[in-house]
Amino acid sequence: MEITPLCSMMGARIEGVDLTAARDNATTDAIQQALVDYGFIVFPDQHITPEEHIAFGAQFGPLNVHPHMESLEGHPEILNIKKEPEETANFGGGWHTDLTFLEEPPLGSILYAREVPPLGGDTLYANMIAAYDALSEGMKEMLECMVAIHSASRIYAQGGVYANDKHPAKNKEEQAALATCEHPVVRTHPVSGRKLLFVNPSFTLRFKNMRKSESRPILQYLYNHSTTAEFVYRHQWTVNDVAMWDNRSTQHYALNDYQGHRRVMHRVTVDGDRPF
Ligand code: OGA
Ligand code: MN
Numbered sequence: 221m222e223i224t225p226l227c228s229m230m231g232a233r234i235e236g237v238d239l240t241a242a243r244d245n246a247t248t249d250a251i252q253q254a255l256v257d258y259g260f261i262v263f264p265d266q267h268i269t270p271e272e273h274i275a276f277g278a279q280f281g282p283l284n285v286h287p288h289m290e291s292l293e294g295h296p297e298i299l300n301i302k303k304e305p306e307e308t309a310n311f312g313g314g315w316h317t318d319l320t321f322l323e324e325p326p327l328g329s330i331l332y333a334r335e336v337p338p339l340g341g342d343t344l345y346a347n348m349i350a351a352y353d354a355l356s357e358g359m360k361e362m363l364e365c366m367v368a369i370h371s372a373s374r375i376y377a378q379g380g381v382y383a384n385d386k387h388p389a390k391n392k393e394e395q396a397a398l399a400t401c402e403h404p405v406v407r408t409h410p411v412s413g414r415k416l417l418f419v420n421p422s423f424t425l426r427f428k429n430m431r432k433s434e435s436r437p438i439l440q441y442l443y444n445h446s447t448t449a450e451f452v453y454r455h456q457w458t459v460n461d462v463a464m465w466d467n468r469s470t471q472h473y474a475l476n477d478y479q480g481h482r483r484v485m486h487r488v489t490v491d492g493d494r495p496f
Contacts, residue, residue, distance in 0.1 A: 321423045
């Protein structure tokens with residue numbers, strides 16, 4: 221197994237691992253460590269079935285079935301992220317960390333590139349550990365004991381980005397879309413022990429015990445800060461890439477710059493712990 225860093229901030233390419241074959245514990249441990257060390261890892265040129273995709277994900281933990289999105293026919297654990305040439309909106313087209321509106325957000329997501337446009341459709345990843353480290357001591361102190369309220373409402377509730385015919389907010393889940401949960405603003409990574417910023421513009425609504433209007437300028441500062449170019453890796457997908465990101469320590473943004481072309485990704489999502 222050969223690990224090659226992709227940029228100085230985050231991301232690594234892993235070669236010499238065949239994801240269709242069974243892995244020994246040492247290899248699985250090394251992959252997990254690379255995920256934590258680099259935040260984003262990509263295995264190029266993999267040829268996996270949905271079952272193998274699921275099996276690969278399942279060695280990291282229980283798999284998530286998305287509460288609001290349709291899955292691949294016959295495979296509830298696989299999210300079919302498909303944009304047809306005539307469609308204009310894409311999935312994940314704003315900075316976010318996956319499913320932070322859950323009490324226990326995923327530890328990681330694994331995307332398999334099935335069809336990519338000739339150009340465009342890259343995904344940006346931001347390193348939220350580096351973003352935290354770069355804050356002033358005063359800002360770190362202020363954020364240390366703050367809690368944020370997260371919810372799926374902006375994206376998945378009635379009137380949200382995905383509450384349409386293609387991605388119907390199934391009725392009983394309309395309720396769930398409006399539920400809120402609380403997470404620390406500064407999270408400690410459960411494996412590395414590193415502190416990181418854990419807010420994102422898609423699911424964070426406000427700070428606990430503060431109004432939206434009071435929260436907004438501080439949150440906006442943190443969003444701008446954490447997504448500055450220095451903290452970002454841009455992944456240009458090649459068909460058959462299998463990529464996994466550490467959903468505890470990163471945000472991502474799927475660019476929507478390939479109108480008129482098809483893009484198809486399959487996602488398996490691994491459950492994580494309650495942030496602390
Ligand atoms: C996701 C997502 C990224 C992409 O799968 O979580 O945000 O590049 N999509 O499609
Ligand atoms: Mn996402």
